[in-house]
Amino acid sequence: MKISILKDSSLIRESMLNALRESFVNDTILTYYSQDYSALLQEETQSDLVIIDLNSQVEILSVIDNFKDRKMKIIVWTSSLNDTSLLELFKLDLNGYFFNGMEKEELASAITTIRNGGKYIHTELANLLLEDYVQVHTKESIRPVALFTEREWEVLELLTEGRKNEQICRILCVTQKTVKNHVSSILRKLDVPDRTNAVLTALRNNWFYV
Structure with a gap:
């Protein structure tokens, strides 16, 4: 698997890079600065997964659209709970939403979940997004058959x-x-780490409305 990180120089960037290289020794891990974004798009072998720092000096939504068109798994990484773009990004239903302070084990587990087809939302972001999401969510419930018992x-x-x-x-x-x-x-069947993420999954899939 090929993983690319779009994040400008910082100690967190180096820590993330080292953690990923230690956890995924058989994968290719590449890093790009904001000014190198065009090089990321022109990779000879396309990345399977990309991590985008929301502080990068690029047009985030445009970048995400480009990667979506290329069928890449997309993770956004934020260092702030006050980022006004978080709710809009959550509505895009990306593969991962990461937050500063993730330990090596958590980072590796989250990446593994995503590469296996799951999604990951950091608990700090899940609590914030749930509060906003509940306020705007009004759709009727649509529940899949045979997922859960009554x-x-x-x-x-x-x-x-x-x-x-x-x-x-x-x-x-x-x-x-x-x-x-x-x-x-419920957590096992949804492949989520906690009850907050279970609730977010249920609301995002219109299984309940509030």
Whole structure:
């Protein structure tokens, strides 16, 4: 696999590069500065995955469109929770949304999830995006057949309402252990790291509306 990083010079850039090269020794890892963006587009062998720093001095949406046209997996990386473009980028349903401070293991796990067809949203961004997304999401629910059991759908719906495990226990008249088992099953089936990402996935796919 060939991974390209579009990020200007910084300690984080070097740390990310070293972490990826240590974790994916059989892959090609390349880095580009903002001024080298055209070289990235002209690669003789196209990258399979690209990580774009939102602080890069390029037109981000235009860059993303170019990579989408090339069927590349796209990850955006931000260092700020106050970036006003985050909600619009979330609506693009990209492959990954990374945030500064990711440890080597988390970074490697996220990249592996994405290269295997999954998606990854850092918890800090998921919490922020969920708050905004819920405010604008009004579509009718459309649920896939045979993904969850009836009880798992009930648990997931309560999660989208912001219910804690104790509340779910009382509403469904089940034990906390049963609720934890259902939540673990939901996370496993959705291939997401936590309940916040499970809720985001459910809302993004119109399984529930709020």
